[in-house]
Amino acid sequence: MIMxxxxxxxxxxxxxLDRRAVFAARSLGRRLPETEDALRTCFQRDRDRILHSxxxxxxxxxxxxxxxxxxxxxxxRLTHSLEVSQLARSASLTLGLNPDxxxxxxxxxxxxxxxxxxxxxxxxxxxxxxxxxxxxNAQVLRILDDLEDRFPQGYGLNLSWETRxxxxxxxxxxxxxxxxxxxxKATPYLEGQIVDLxxxxxxxxxxxxxxxxxxxxxxxxxxxxxxxxxxxxxxxDKLDRLRSESGLSEEPNEKQLIxxxxxxxxxxxxxxxxxxxxxxxxxxxxxxxxxxxxxxxxLACHTAKRKGEIQELLxxxxxxxxxxxxxxxxxxxxxxxxxxVYQRILSEPSLLPERFQVRIDREGLERTVGDYVGGMTDRYxxxxxxx
Ligand code: MG
Numbered sequence: 604m605i606m607x608x609x610x611x612x613x614x615x616x617x618x619x620l621d622r623r624a625v626f627a628a629r630s631l632g633r634r635l636p637e638t639e640d641a642l643r644t645c646f647q648r649d650r651d652r653i654l655h656s657x658x659x660x661x662x663x664x665x666x667x668x669x670x671x672x673x674x675x676x677x678x679x680r681l682t683h684s685l686e687v688s689q690l691a692r693s694a695s696l697t698l699g700l701n702p703d704x705x706x707x708x709x710x711x712x713x714x715x716x717x718x719x720x721x722x723x724x725x726x727x728x729x730x731x732x733x734x735x736x737x738x739x740n741a742q743v744l745r746i747l748d749d750l751e752d753r754f755p756q757g758y759g760l761n762l763s764w765e766t767r768x769x770x771x772x773x774x775x776x777x778x779x780x781x782x783x784x785x786x787x788k789a790t791p792y793l794e795g796q797i798v799d800l801x802x803x804x805x806x807x808x809x810x811x812x813x814x815x816x817x818x819x820x821x822x823x824x825x826x827x828x829x830x831x832x833x834x835x836x837x838x839x840d841k842l843d844r845l846r847s848e849s850g851l852s853e854e855p856n857e858k859q860l861i862x863x864x865x866x867x868x869x870x871x872x873x874x875x876x877x878x879x880x881x882x883x884x885x886x887x888x889x890x891x892x893x894x895x896x897x898x899x900x901x902l903a904c905h906t907a908k909r910k911g912e913i914q915e916l917l918x919x920x921x922x923x924x925x926x927x928x929x930x931x932x933x934x935x936x937x938x939x940x941x942x943x944v945y946q947r948i949l950s951e952p953s954l955l956p957e958r959f960q961v962r963i964d965r966e967g968l969e970r971t972v973g974d975y976v977g978g979m980t981d982r983y984x985x986x987x988x989x990x
Pocket of ligand 1: 712713802
């Protein structure tokens, strides 16, 4: 039996990772210094802390596109995060980047989403307008650094610097409260860049699948677009080959075809990401390490062709699925119920659990209620709004 301890894993990273990857042994550490784990690297340890957090478990009941209470087979934030982590891990492995860091960042990247997706986020952002606003990507860091109470005195899960830095995307609005050691804007390490692009690859594909599953868009409508069209051709080729090689005589049914098309589309995007990023790393010979790789524009990228096709599909999803009257109405109504819950707690702060009440003096009432409501699941909001 092969036993690997942390030092062996770190030595292995030194042998197999690209010089521009983030190496666990060179991590800049945690806010509260801790003794290293005997078996796991710092990023594996971060991953496990995220996986065991309450915020992670709540993702199972949070909206991706359709409210999490709509049906059993649609994506929620949890299944989305798992899909992203699988893509990011395999793309990173192929590129010689740190798969543990990529997996960790992917599992955490949507923890800050409030109930009811982007519509819920906009509503909460308006409610907190005069108090620094609400941004899911900055809220992730409030959760990991503070709201998860594994360590006392606001150390949260006490994660490694590199994990935290990869989670800062876009500019954090002025006045939004975050740990003082974090910059308001940062370009992530390569592993974080990969997660960012895998996030998009995962959701264009699975949202297409959910739109088909829910009957909001038909396949023929998607097939007008370049990416789904190519995915269809490739999926049929693969199925034909499989049938002729294995002697299967039955034609695939429509459901099997859809599954094939979606998985083919994801593979096409990840392969393109790996190829284009590999080429850009090859060209970036002067970039020596992970810090130099952390500059705009991203070194992780798609080819121009695929980038354009992804935009086309996204635009279509936006018009035909995200803003589909049925979807939009369901999420709008749900977000309005969340607003009522927020206002009720704001006018009656004794409704807050004890662990939030003790934060009011330090954080202010609005932010405390925003943290509490933002952490809620879709189901919990529904329950509160009926009580
Ligand atoms: Mg996401």
